[in-house]
């Protein structure tokens with residue numbers, strides 16, 4: 001397996017995982033309505049990315065299975081903290097995907113693979129938007145969640 | 153000529169036709185209490201309406217220290233003497249016998265009367281405790297769209313710089329947040345580009361999700377008068393209901409709920425395909441056209457027809473209308489703002505104007521409307537989740553400038569994150585981190601989505617709730633302290649309508665009992681809390697409406713909403729004046745952007761913008777890179793299916809909305825007899841086809857239910873699109889036996905028992921238009937009819953099947969035309 005194939009596969013796994021994690025977070029944070037709805041919408045992007053990566057030869061095997069479900073955490077009675085944890089995990093997963101998209105785009109240029117370059121340049125911006133969203137959400141809720149303790 | 157007209161039966165009154173480019177003739181509407189005539193009026197006191205966002209100017213008739221009627225102001229630019237039914241009759245609520253006249257405080261679970269001192273000390277004590285225990289983030293303020301500018305500004309100063317909390321929003325969040333956000337996304341700054349005068353000059357008027365006949369009835373009179381005159385405009389109506397606007401329209405599109413972006417993208421597609429694009433305007437004043445062109449390239453009318461369920465040919469006709477307009481005026485309201493992809497859709501309407509170069513000229517304008525009368529002021533004053541004076545919370549220079557105006561350190565003003573929006577404040581309260589919520593002039597226990605949840609949040613022991621209102625509303629009944637407020641006619645202040653017109657409303661009579669103006673209450677609180685500036689002086693230096701107005705002028709100086717050219721004296725006697733009003737424009741400004749875009753430069757803009765799909769914030773560098781010269785920004789958006797779609801269990805789409813005769817949660821209009829009788833109770837609208845399929849008929853008692861809850865009302869069969877139900881949102885529980893919410897005997901009545909908690913990620917405006925619902929028969933009509941007006945969008949399909957709505961002698965109004 002060459003490096004490009006390996007990256008395609010890794011990225012497909014990453015997109016599948018991110019989709020699953022977004023859906024899991026949407027479900028876990030049903031009462032945080034913006035998270036619930038936007039995360040569901042954003043999961044569709046990753047699902048589409050994964051499908052297109054599969055078409056581009058990233059293989060079919062097991063890619064989506066490793067759903068680590070971050071934040072199925074002990075602190076069930078502080079939903080704010082739990083949400084921050086989940087958003088951080090989502091952000092990191094998206095960053096990882098972003099790096100892989102970047103690697104693919106570079107490799108596509110080096111090998112003059114137009115199709116692969118097109119794939120990366122269509123999908124990567126959406127990964128960046130996923131990252132911006134998690135980042136914005138973290139920025140907005142962190143002051144309240146971390147600095148203001150809830151009443152018992 | 154004097155005529156007497158039943159203004160419940162004929163809500164828009166008589167026509168005064170006029171030709172295009174002519175001034176709108178005046179018609180003075182007068183309604184006086186029984187037995188009063190103009191000669192017995194001791195005083196006429198200048199005011200304007202606060203029952204919708206028109207800002208209709210009027211004079212209050214005073215007889216023996218009591219309000220005895222109203223008369224439109226012929227000189228005013230907004231209404232030229234006309235008044236809508238709510239303006240004409242609503243004032244009677246001021247004198248209701250159930251006005252709150254003393255503060256109430258909760259003792260052993262019950263609200264009992266107390267003195268002002270006791271009530272205010274309790275609030276100040278609790279504030280101090282919370283500040284010491286858990287900091288400013290544990291206090292939140294939720295205000296109205298019905299107070300005055302001076303009151304919002306004072307509240308903004310004491311909340312942002314006194315308490316130092318991020319949690320201050322207005323119920324204008326439910327109403328106008330998307331309008332503001334869409335303007336910011338396109339033009340870098342809030343502020344209505346157009347003017348109501350554009351109605352006089354337009355050759356085409358497009359109303360997007362805007363039932364103007366019922367939401368801004370006086371501007372509808374203006375459109376009707378143009379339709380009756382020479383060279384009338386052609387109307388495009390986008391609305392799933394058979395509104396009065398739809399009846400007058402050259403083209404009526406009734407799309408499925410939640411599909412506005414698909415429809416608009418198809419309209420843009422057609423306009424670009426036929427190259428009805430003003431390329432010079434684009435090059436001079438905009439960025440982003442190519443992205444839009446490629447986004448809508450595939451969005452053909454046939455594609456949109458499948459999503460929106462409207463014929464492709466109709467979409468083409470609409471595009472033809474828009475594409476061939478010479479002066480296009482578009483207006484937008486809740487059918488867009490409270491629906492799925494709200495900001496993305498509203499921005500596409502701005503795009504339509506940008507690509508056609510339809511801005512800044514008489515008749516070529518956009519009105520991103522408000523429903524709340526003083527919504528514009530919450531936005532300017534920073535009582536709605538913005539900083540005062542359209543300052544950018546992400547721009548340190550703007551924050552420093554505000555700190556200079558207030559003479560505080562910049563760090564005092566929370567700007568580490570955007571001001572918290574209303575629904576997020578309720579979420580924080582639900583989680584226990586907001587522990588005091590001060591609610592002024594609004595009624596979330598009826599107006600927010602998913603009411604069972606809202607009542608549970610407000611009812612928590614750990615949340616200290618202050619309610620400041622005229623009546624013991626559904627919300628006040630759940631509060632810990634209730635403050636009796638004075639209202640319109642009983643206090644002085646200014647407010648600004650949807651087209652930037654500032655009006656002064658003077659005090660005409662004394663408030664009942666011990667009720668106090670909202671401004672006096674906020675000033676009392678600021679004094680008790682002893683808020684200081686950085687020199688140790690008092691933070692709030694004003695003491696009455698006029699000095700508060702002067703303070704606001706200093707804050708607005710040099711900002712887009714510059715008020716420095718206005719004074720109370722200048723507003724008294726004449727007509728309303730449109731901001732900006734300063735040395736350069738002493739008579740005000742009728743249109744913004746007559747000369748290119750003014751406030752979108754990176755150092756000036758109110759926001760760096762957001763991703764239209766996710767709401768993620770853009771940062772300063774990205775903004776600077778994409779729009780270095782500060783042009784208007786054309787932003788594309790892809791259509792996304794709604795989050796809740798009908799299924800086997802919930803086969804209908806459900807939408808909520810307003811009726812002409814009521815305002816908001818009916819606290820006032822429900823207490824004005826003519827208005828109450830015109831629409832006394834909730835109803836449910838369904839199409840004839842759906843009624844037939846379910847074997848239902850006019851007047852049947854039905855239950856509407858969703859996963860959140862249910863309500864009961866009588867059925868009205870109308871020309872609404874099939875598959876859609878409509879329920880008016882005004883009705884709550886104060887006039888039922890249950891009081892604050894449904895109970896064992898009183899079933900659900902408020903539309904918001906059923907609505908979904910979901911909001912537009914960009915504007916944070918809740919979505920009231922896209923729930924999925926089931927409809928079931930509870931009981932046959934047995935001769936009952938739905939309590940819905942026949943004069944409006946709720947008119948029955950079968951003419952004559954129910955008696956016509958009329959007000960009778962008590963609703964007769966004099967109309968005086970030249």
Ligand code: SF4
Pocket residue numbers: 297323324326327328486522523524525810815816817
């Ligand atoms: S009731 Fe009317 S005014 Fe109030 S929020 Fe809704 S639309 Fe706006």
